[in-house]
Amino acid sequence: MNILQRVLSIVIAIILGAAGVILLMADQLGIYIVAVMLCAVLVIIGIRLLMYYFSMARHKVGGRTLLYTSVIILDMGIFMLYLADAPTIYIVLYLFGTHAFAGLVNILRALEAKKYNAAHWRLKLTYGIVNIAVGVACVIFVKYIEISVFIFALGLFYSALMRIINAFRKTSVVYIQ
Amino acid sequence: MNADFHYYATYCSAYLAGYSHKECMDIGYSSVLVDWCSRTFLSKIKGPFSAATTQLQLELMDCRTDTAGIQDITRIWSSFHFLPYDLYAEKPHCSKKYLNKYRLICNANGPLVADTVELAKDKSLQAVGLAMHVLADTWAHRYFAGTPSLVINDTNYYFFEMMPGETEGEFSQRPVHFRHSMGVDDDLENGFYTNSISRGSETSIMCLGHGRAGHLPDYSFIRYKYMPAWGEYKEIIKDNPEDFYNAFCQMIYAMKYLRGENDVFETSTYDREAAEPYREKIESIFSKRQIDDTKDWKELAESISGETVEDFSLEKYQGEYINADEDKKDDTFLGRFILAALAQKSMVTNKIYKSGNKLAGYSVDYREKGFKGIRDYRKLLVHTKKEGES
Numbered sequence: 001m002n003i004l005q006r007v008l009s010i011v012i013a014i015i016l017g018a019a020g021v022i023l024l025m026a027d028q029l030g031i032y033i034v035a036v037m038l039c040a041v042l043v044i045i046g047i048r049l050l051m052y053y054f055s056m057a058r059h060k061v062g063g064r065t066l067l068y069t070s071v072i073i074l075d076m077g078i079f080m081l082y083l084a085d086a087p088t089i090y091i092v093l094y095l096f097g098t099h100a101f102a103g104l105v106n107i108l109r110a111l112e113a114k115k116y117n118a119a120h121w122r123l124k125l126t127y128g129i130v131n132i133a134v135g136v137a138c139v140i141f142v143k144y145i146e147i148s149v150f151i152f153a154l155g156l157f158y159s160a161l162m163r164i165i166n167a168f169r170k171t172s173v174v175y176i177q
Numbered sequence: 178m179n180a181d182f183h184y185y186a187t188y189c190s191a192y193l194a195g196y197s198h199k200e201c202m203d204i205g206y207s208s209v210l211v212d213w214c215s216r217t218f219l220s221k222i223k224g225p226f227s228a229a230t231t232q233l234q235l236e237l238m239d240c241r242t243d244t245a246g247i248q249d250i251t252r253i254w255s256s257f258h259f260l261p262y263d264l265y266a267e268k269p270h271c272s273k274k275y276l277n278k279y280r281l282i283c284n285a286n287g288p289l290v291a292d293t294v295e296l297a298k299d300k301s302l303q304a305v306g307l308a309m310h311v312l313a314d315t316w317a318h319r320y321f322a323g324t325p326s327l328v329i330n331d332t333n334y335y336f337f338e339m340m341p342g343e344t345e346g347e348f349s350q351r352p353v354h355f356r357h358s359m360g361v362d363d364d365l366e367n368g369f370y371t372n373s374i375s376r377g378s379e380t381s382i383m384c385l386g387h388g389r390a391g392h393l394p395d396y397s398f399i400r401y402k403y404m405p406a407w408g409e410y411k412e413i414i415k416d417n418p419e420d421f422y423n424a425f426c427q428m429i430y431a432m433k434y435l436r437g438e439n440d441v442f443e444t445s446t447y448d449r450e451a452a453e454p455y456r457e458k459i460e461s462i463f464s465k466r467q468i469d470d471t472k473d474w475k476e477l478a479e480s481i482s483g484e485t486v487e488d489f490s491l492e493k494y495q496g497e498y499i500n501a502d503e504d505k506k507d508d509t510f511l512g513r514f515i516l517a518a519l520a521q522k523s524m525v526t527n528k529i530y531k532s533g534n535k536l537a538g539y540s541v542d543y544r545e546k547g548f549k550g551i552r553d554y555r556k557l558l559v560h561t562k563k564e565g566e567s
Contacts, residue, residue: 002539005244052379055272060328060406069377109235113217120220166245172539172550174523174558 207306
């Protein structure tokens with residue numbers, strides 16, 4: 001990564017961290033903020049896909065499908081912003097889906113690592129079990145909105161932390177002749 | 178290419194190039210090890226992670242596809258499995274971002290193949306085996322890039338297998354049916370092949386290399402035609418039996434150069450003369466519709482050298498490396514392989530970076546700027562200095 005990318009990574013991490021703090025402090029309003037954030041993500045994805053089509057995908061065989069997809073996602077994002085007070089269950093299901101999938105991948109990785117007698121398989125297995133437990137907790141405590149908001153905020157903190165770690169990581173390959 | 182080719186065919190070509198049976202075993206082993214030396218493997222032997230020459234399926238599923246993650250993936254797959262053909266290729270009316278991906282498309286006989294062979298000159302047998310893996314894969318993996326890219330590596334419904342007819346040179350075609358059943362063998366008889374799922378995302382690891390074309394590029398018997406995503410709706414016919422035979426003859430030529438029998442290594446040159454006595458047998462292996470050619474290649478290898486060629490075992494050299502003292506690790510079999518892997522990755526990353534393409538990350542030239550980069554490469558620096566002194 002160059003300096004600009006590292007700075008950008010830190011700035012995004014600060015924004016994610018701040019969003020997490022706001023969520024924790026927002027109390028009952030938290031779930032509404034989560035919904036708005038998810039809709040905003042859809043709008044951003046739509047715009048990015050449009051840019052992607054014009055810069056790259058127009059050269060691709062069958063690339064026009066991506067143009068239609070981008071318009072639909074953008075439209076959906078804008079439409080959903082009007083419905084940001086949608087039922088909590090969708091947000092809870094989203095949280096469950098992402099954590100359960102990540103957990104499953106972690107567990108499969110752990111089993112594979114164990115097969116190779118690699119050292120880190122227990123850590124991976126723990127990540128997997130924790131991830132699935134978090135997803136299940138979202139569903140069990142569906143009536144307690146604060147728990148889902150708390151879990152979402154934790155996810156934001158984790159992303160922020162990963163970005164900061166990556167920003168300081170040495171990534172250059174040394175060329176030796 | 179599959180392990181059968183990387184292990185046994187490399188053994189055969191090394192033998193025909195003049196190496197001894199023992200040397201051929203080491204070269205073949207190193208060639209196939211490129212497909213096994215993942216971070217999971219390196220964590221087991223406590224080797225440097227930067228020496229990874231491949232990524233396991235679940236490692237890929239688990240890795241991040243942010244800038245640093247993509248660069249890491251690209252370094253591994255472009256350096257060892259999808260060597261770029263032309264880092265300065267041009268295509269009109271394209272953005273720089275698109276061109277950077279387009280320029281990583283793999284093909285045989287590019288300048289980087291010559292650089293790869295040159296890098297292995299006067300180096301260990303492990304370096305020779307690793308270089309032969311890279312060279313062979315430039316034939317099997319033509320037209321795909323070693324970076325996740327939907328606009329380069331995607332395929333669509335226009336995908337046909339060319340089935341040999343009654344008379345020579347006559348082919349009929351049948352559609353290839355792709356499915357996403359991981360863990361299920363390809364159904365060669367009915368034309369059902371497993372490929373990766375299209376997720377519609379540019380950087381999805383599903384679009385890394387030939388994932389969207391399944392294992393087809395690695396089968397020696399197959400001929401197929403399709404429209405690559407980058408090809409402006411132009412059809413490409415891939416003739417694997419011919420390509421694999423070219424790879425075999427080019428390996429003999431390259432290894433004769435590495436042994437000092439030839440003065441130069443030039444691309445698009447093949448030692449067909451040395452392979453001629455075995456051409457019919459090799460072609461008969463290529464014509465068999467089977468997933469694994471191990472048995473046939475092993476038979477051929479043993480008939481060529483008259484020696485027993487033992488099966489590949491990943492465990493074979495692990496104990497030697499793990500139990501070696503820290504200052505002796507570089508002298509072990511795996512230690513020499515790790516040094517060769519670091520050197521290849523360092524060289525390819527540098528070439529990509531110098532072409533103005535940052536997809537494989539940043540490269541710092543030690544002679545100009547000193548050691549400012551990933552710590553793992555210090556091992557390579559120490560070794561290079563030692564070699565220079567001796």
